[in-house]
Amino acid sequence: MSQVNNKDELCKFAKKCAYVGNKLILDTEPLTPINYHGEKEKFFKSSTYNPIYKYKKKNLNRIKKLLNKLNYELISLTLPTDLNIYLKKYLQNLNLLFLGFQSIGTPNFAKITNQLFDWSTKNINNIKTQLPQIRFQEECNGVLSAKEIKKELEKYIKKYGIYDHPVITDNYNDHTIRVTQKKVIIGYKVKRNFANVKRLIVHEIETHVIQKYNVRLSKNPLLKLLIYKDWWLYAEGLAVYNEIQSNTLTHSAYDTYLYRVEAVKMLNQSFRQIYNNLATHLPKEKAFITTYRVKRGLADTSAPGGFPKDAAYLLGYKTIVEYVQSGGKINTLYVFRIPQLAHLLTKYNLWQKKKYKYPKFLK
Incomplete structure (x- = not known):
């Protein structure tokens, strides 16, 4: 096994990188418009209106200074070539995320996000034909409120012996469920039937929460240095893969993933055009949210471009299938999250075995 001689210096560098990376997570919080609800009302009162967000x-002045320092610090570190290349790519990705934050609400936002999520157009267009035959979980009539879902998720988190990842409800981002580094957040308007709550447990708890718990348990800052696109691709891809493997994927969730890809394919159209297309297949509220997710970050949503992250669910599923077919182990992704990082940290003995957690359906 190869060695890195200056592990302490590398870990100090990685800790600074992880701090900056945590400040540059370009997703729900920074991309939620302060006038979201008002623009939604205007949209539904008109047949032609495009939201203006x-x-x-x-304020990222301090983060910019830290980024500049990190670029110089990497030059001063003596590292194996492949590890140096990865860390250089990671810093370039952080710089791009910084530009992404600066460009929120400007015409430049779409250009930056296209570089962040440089999905292959061919892969996006072909994804539906590459999906397997899926046996869907039968959906029941009973519907749980956000508070009831919260209780179910809390129960399953505790079953895994995780006590530092609380579940909270959100009155502002009222339509989403998301997992941050230390919380599960449920929009207070969210409702799901019993079958979809079972699916959520697999997706949010038995995938995202367990992964984040393992990273915290490791106390290894190097495990936090993920290229942004790869992070989403493998995280959401693994969650969908787990849903399918555990037979908890519902038809409605599958349709959600599929129409998110369709929305990304239409990204250069206006908000109204995307919505009108989706509304022929989805309920109005769902069509609006699906459209909003790909146009957030823009001010004028009649303009082309947006936030193409939502292709990660099905593109990621395809990536996970290919990873497994090539001999990759799912357990590995519960610690390292992306294969390239697993390879590098294992090659240079830069991680420690601990009592990491894995979902029960993998045992």
Whole structure:
């Protein structure tokens, strides 16, 4: 096994990188417009209106200075070539994320996100034909409220012996369920039937929460240095893969993933055009949210481009299938999250075995 001689210096560097990376997570919080609800009302009162969004600005002056220092610090580190290349790519990705934050609400936002999520157009267009025959979980009539879902998720988190990842409800981002580094957040308007709550447990708890728990348990900052696109691709891909493997994927969830890809394919159309297309297949509320997710980050949503992250669910599923077919182990992704990082940290003995957690359906 190869060795890195200056592990302490590398870990100090990685800790600084992880701090900056945590400040540059370009997703729900920074991309939620401060006038979301008002623009939604205007949209539904008109047949032609495209939302004009306003965003809270974040002061990133200190982060920019830290980024500049990190670029110089990497040059001073003596590292194996492949590890150096990965860390250089990671810093370039952080710089791009910084530009992404700066460009929120500007015409430049779409250009930056296209570089962040450089999905292959061919892969996106062909994804539906590459999906397997899926046996869907039968959906029941009973519907749980956000508070009831919260209780179910809390129960399953505790079953895994995880006590530092609380579940909270969100009155502002009222339509989403998301997992941050230390919380599960449920929009207070969210409702799901019993079958979809079972699916959520697999997706959010037995995938995302367990992965994040393992990273915290490791106390290894190198495990936090993920290229942004790869992070989403493998995280959401693994969650969908687990849903399918555990037979908890519902038809409605599958349709959601599929129409998210369709929305990304239509990204250069206006909000109204995308919505009108989706509304022929989805309920109005779901069509709006699906459209909003790909146009968030823009001010004028009649403009082309947006936030193409939502292709990650099905593109990621395909990536996970290929990873497994090539001999990759799912357990590996519960610690390292992406294969390239697993290879490098294992090759240079830069991680420690601990009592990491894995979903029960893998045992």
